[in-house]
């Protein structure tokens with residue numbers, strides 16, 4: 001597959017509702033949309049899930065743009081890729097970290113590859129599910145009452161699992177009141193590293209509420225303390241931020257740091273690595289699910305595709321476009337029917353990026369072509 005052009009677009013979409021976690025409140029989503037084009041004009045699409053600030057991990061929109069422009073795009077334009085696996089297994093292997101930057105361009109090549117094979121991306125990845133169960137992630141609200149109201153609404157829409165953001169002081173009372181109002185719903189908590197081992201008693205108190213899991217209670221880059229904490233809790237720990245690679249997953253499972261893993265394509269460096277982590281967890285009887293990063297419909301489409309692999313047995317965060325965006329950038333938008341998403345069976349990601357919407361929300365873009373070095377590129381500020 002010879003890629004002749006790569007187009008980076010800096011996008012800005014306003015969130016319909018602010019999204020608050022233990023570390024930040026997001027009012028909009030700035031991200032890089034990646035389009036790779038082959039010589040016959042076919043395009044593959046993906047997005048970087050890096051945030052504008054280094055609050056989730058050490059990557060940002062700007063570090064990703066730098067890595068794409070100065071390393072990853074030149075490599076892609078100057079090599080004839082036979083299979084997307086080659087990117088993280090071979091061509092990008094010398095680059096340390098920068099997982100979200102690698103994933104953004106690797107995902108676009110996977111979409112292009114699947115289109116060339118005339119296959120849905122889900123099938124190209126080895127997925128077989130025709131529909132996937134999804135849950136919803138609910139940020140920290142101004143009151144418990146508002147949280148209960150939000151759960152009520154999502155429950156009426158059929159969502160299969162409810163993830164609540166927690167932090168010290170917004171945890172035990174919240175979970176107790178939610179569990180009392182909704183005794184039987186599949187409920188989980190995501191702490192985004194808001195606690196330390198000094199909080200064991202506080203976290204152990206959550207054992208009384210039949211949570212499916214507590215996601216990422218401790219430091220974003222820790223595996224060892226999570227093993228100590230898991231030994232103290234009945235509730236399964238799910239790791240998100242701590243798992244950057246297949247090796248991290250292997251070590252976490254060996255140490256007993258978690259009993260569930262949240263796979264995010266961007267966090268682990270792309271679809272090839274996400275598949276490898278899925279397979280490792282499947283071999284070891286560890287369930288996985290697909291986490292979200294407030295993606296646009298392009299990233300949501302990739303999440304749907306990876307979730308069709310068999311060991312994605314728990315509902316993920318890939319909720320409907322309409323919960324996030326007044327205007328998504330794909331057609332059709334991602335819709336959820338009674339907690340299920342039907343997996344598209346058209347080639348590639350299965351949703352058509354809308355150039356009209358993309359242009360509306362692009363703040364600037366840059367096109368990189370084979371015959372020019374990365375420095376000789378066309379820039380256009382829109």
Ligand SMILES: O=C(O)CCC(=O)C1=CC=C[C@@H](O)[C@@H]1C(=O)O
Pocket residue numbers: 021056136137190192240291292293294295317319
């Ligand atoms: O996309 C979604 O709805 C999931 C949002 C979500 O929970 C998160 C998005 C981005 C970073 C984190 O704050 C958090 C997570 O940890 O999963």
Ligand SMILES: [Mg+2]
Pocket residue numbers: 190192215216240241262291
């Ligand atoms: Mg998380």
